[in-house]
Amino acid sequence: LDTKAGHEISPNGPFQPLDKGAVIDDNKGEFIGVNNMIASATAGNIERLCLYSIMDS
Structure with missing residues (x-):
């Protein structure tokens, strides 16, 4: 499935x-909306996500 x-x-x-x-x-592929969703979904445990780089997330 997609x-x-x-x-x-x-x-x-x-x-x-x-x-x-x-x-x-x-x-690095870092976006405000993605960071907001990640922070919300993880109760603030993860605040940033770089979609194109695992070295910076």
């Missing part, structure tokens, strides 16, 4: 739509 189909099958499941928001760092 994420769109997964969300349609189970709207409250793990596949949730996400607005990436404004770019913080193009090279």
Whole structure:
């Protein structure tokens, strides 16, 4: 399944739509919306996520 189909099958499941928001760092793939979602989903335990670099997250 892809994420769109997964969300349609189970709207409250793990596949949730996400607005990436404004770019913080193009090279590392860091976005405001992603950071906000990560902080919310982890109760603040993780505050940043770089989508293109595992070395900086």
